[in-house]
Amino acid sequence: MKDISRRKFLKFGALTAATVSIPPVLKAVVQNNEEKIFFEDAPAKCVIEIWMWGGPSHLDTFDPKPNISRDFNGGLKAIKTNVPEIELSETLPSLAKIADKYSIIRSMTHGINGHETATYVMQTGREPGNGLVYPAIGAVIGMLRGYDYGYNKNIAPYVILTKTKGRFSETGFLSSRYRPFVTGGNPSAAQFDVEGIVSRYVTEQQQLDRKELLNRFNSMNSTKKKNNERSKNYDKTTVEAYSLMLGDVKNTFDLSKESKEMRKKYGMTQFGQSCLVARRLAEKGVKYITINVPGWDTHKRHFEIMKRKLVEFDQGLAALISDLSDKNMLDSTLVWCSGEFGRTPKILWNEPWNGGRGHFGNCFSALVAGGGFKGGCVVGASDSTGENVAKRPVYPEDFLGSIYELAGINPEGIMPNPLGKKLKIMPSMTRSSGRLTEIYCQK
């Protein structure tokens, strides 16, 4: 790994002196290292992103406001956690039992209320509209921790469970080589049909027969091949696909390898079982795993939907964090959880919303656990109604910059890109009060 990163430094013309191992916590001291891409010995070997697509209400989850009007809290109460100073919404009882294992940021802000733009900003840390479309953090980590830099597993370094976000192109201006592997299927179904890897109808023998037949058929027409660069990767990618199908990747997605108790602990829901698959992928060495959890865009019937969804969410996420902790994987696995924004603290009781909440980018919450983040902390605060950041605003670039840093990637490093431009991984933090160093574990 060391050799590879060294070679890459040279390749991007960034190696000025010896690549000294710089633990992230010391980063602030070291100046003028903007072009260095990697930090060695970074704590987070794997990142698990839980994306609450649509924007979950912060008041009804991580930032409860039990003592104000029902017009804001909808009558939801707060509950104590196992950390004295932290309270959560009563909707999250399982997470309340393990608050020492994660930290909460209650001062996330970007002020954008459109799904697509807010998603882009939260995924890239970039303001829109400068003529470039940046890649999402998953694609960047998938690239910088992927095949170009020593990753050698069959399974892609960046895996999405089970569908893409849609909304925008995750790889941005990067080559499509850095596209995530998207599983499709449903891990809580009787059979988890992982797109192309686990097929319902074809036996392994038949697959091998077909492979042989295809080889012979293609070779009959070999005269027309190989004269064109564009057709060459047909062969290469076919070989790769077979190594994925016929190798042990299949087993990684096979939840029957887990005990019944373990599966039940995560909850027999799509979200719960996705969390379990995510843990199995983390064990395999996958670098970035996203679980896209749709359905938080609760303009109408807000409380009814939240009550249903949060049961699954609370159980799955709490099981994931505890399980990682039990397996001694939490220190090396960074879990983060957020939506593109929060929801309007003031409830819209009138028609047609009948108790809904709108989009709210001015102030919302996020959760981080493991991978070099301390547990049991709260960063920042919202005001009494949750409508404004009261202290320590955290912008998307601070938030993502921290994840990059703990994953061993210098947010100020230059991102390799096909545009031939000198683009930093994260923009300069002109408006912020810095990355989340206050909740980095000290070495």
Added chain:
Amino acid sequence: MMGESMKKLVVTVSFIILCGIIGMTSHAQKYSVFEKTSPQKINKIDDFIIANLTKKNIQRANLCSDAVFIRRLYIDVIGTMPTAKEVKEFLADKRTNKRALLINKVLQRSEFADYWSLKWCDILRVKSEFPINLWPNAVQAYHKYIHESLSKNIPYNKFSRELLLANGSNFKVPQSNFYRAVQSKTPEGIARAVSLTFMGIRYEKQSSDFQKNLATAFSQVKYKGTDEWKEEIVYQDYNLVDDFYLKTVDGQKILVKKGVDPRVVFTDWLVAKDNKLFNRNIVNRIWYWLMNRGLIHEADNLPVDTNNTLHQDLLDYLEQELVNNSYNLKHIYRIILNSATYQQSSVARTKHKDAEKYFAYYISQRLDAEVLIDMIDYLGGTGQRYSSVIPEPFTYIPVKNRTITLADASIGSSFLENFGRPSRDMGYLSERKNFFNDIQRLYLINSTKIQNSIFKIIKKHKYILKSSYKIKGFDARIKYITKELFILILSRYPSTDELELVVGYCKQNGAGKNFYRSINDIVWTILNSEEFLMKH
């Protein structure tokens, strides 16, 4: 030890056998199933191409076979594969001008507008969401307008003028969306789009003078909302600028009086008959679309200098043809499609490193994502359920609609994303990624979806299996089925080697239930072959 005479005998016998094989194969392989005759010269385009190739001493490919031609033509011109009936009729047609006749026929098909709307929406960046944010209603209106313009074959200079001079509501004046389909609604943001779309020039790579001068033409473009959800009016604010001189890329200075829309002055200059920047861009784009590489490469990253390129004479000729034929784009399609250069085989007869640059063979390329999924749907009689619940209003596309008619690049589909549908973020041709990756191969080799498609294909064409029962003998029956499947899916008849391969495979699996499995495997093999997945 072998005696000397014995050795001689062995050598002689081997020699005879070898000659036999060579004799057979050389006869059979003089032209592969993909080739018809030696290289030809059909029209003026070929003169230019041949002159360059001769100069470089590069050997041209043979003329492609009729089967290759019909498939290529259909896919290139209407994004649609030919039916088995169309292929059989064309192959049986004895007329010497049958290719030219077919070209005329295909150019008149209604799918022409469907397919080219798709390509135009790529470069005009038609999508609801980030980073273009046209929103669904406007996307539908804009797509409909583009489709109508192509259906009516509106002259290209008129089409360009309509886009550039549009004012009004994004719903009622759909072409006004040209000014909305930009990442930044500023004079510079618009100039960037105009430069790329109509001149194939990357604004951001040009001098600051170029940038400044072009942007002034759009300095009065303004936007305002209305009470209608997501309606937006594009208008001119004449109070912004006093009299000024508009400087064009080729150095002209034109006075723009206060109260005059500078876009009119700019557009008059742009679409003038002698403006090579305008003419060169579109003929080169069409060449790129049909030949998979521009005469100038990359086809939307052109130099400001309109002279001194590799294929200068040919470009000049095509530009002249465009102007002389009243900007009728189909005329340009027609002359390119009729050329022997277009009708070359993709089987190269040279290893010269510049062969592609000089068009010494047809450059094959993986099918467009939309075209591929349409082909699979057509074969199986299936369709896709495209929908988007965000942003409002929700969009649901009828299952019967083909994927090439999909207006909105924001409508999610893992198939389309994995197979490289363009993001339409910038409008670059390179955003469409027609190459393979392992995720695509996994989908085609082993997904439940492809297996379902295979079931559907066999079910829809069960008449092939049924009618094969009339044929006596296992081998003959397999051969009949194979021929029909090849014509259906690959648009050609199988070679004798291929027939033998399939017969051998079916024999090895046996009859009864296993026979059905063999048919399944054969369909799978064809769908997974490089030949099927490429336009070649």
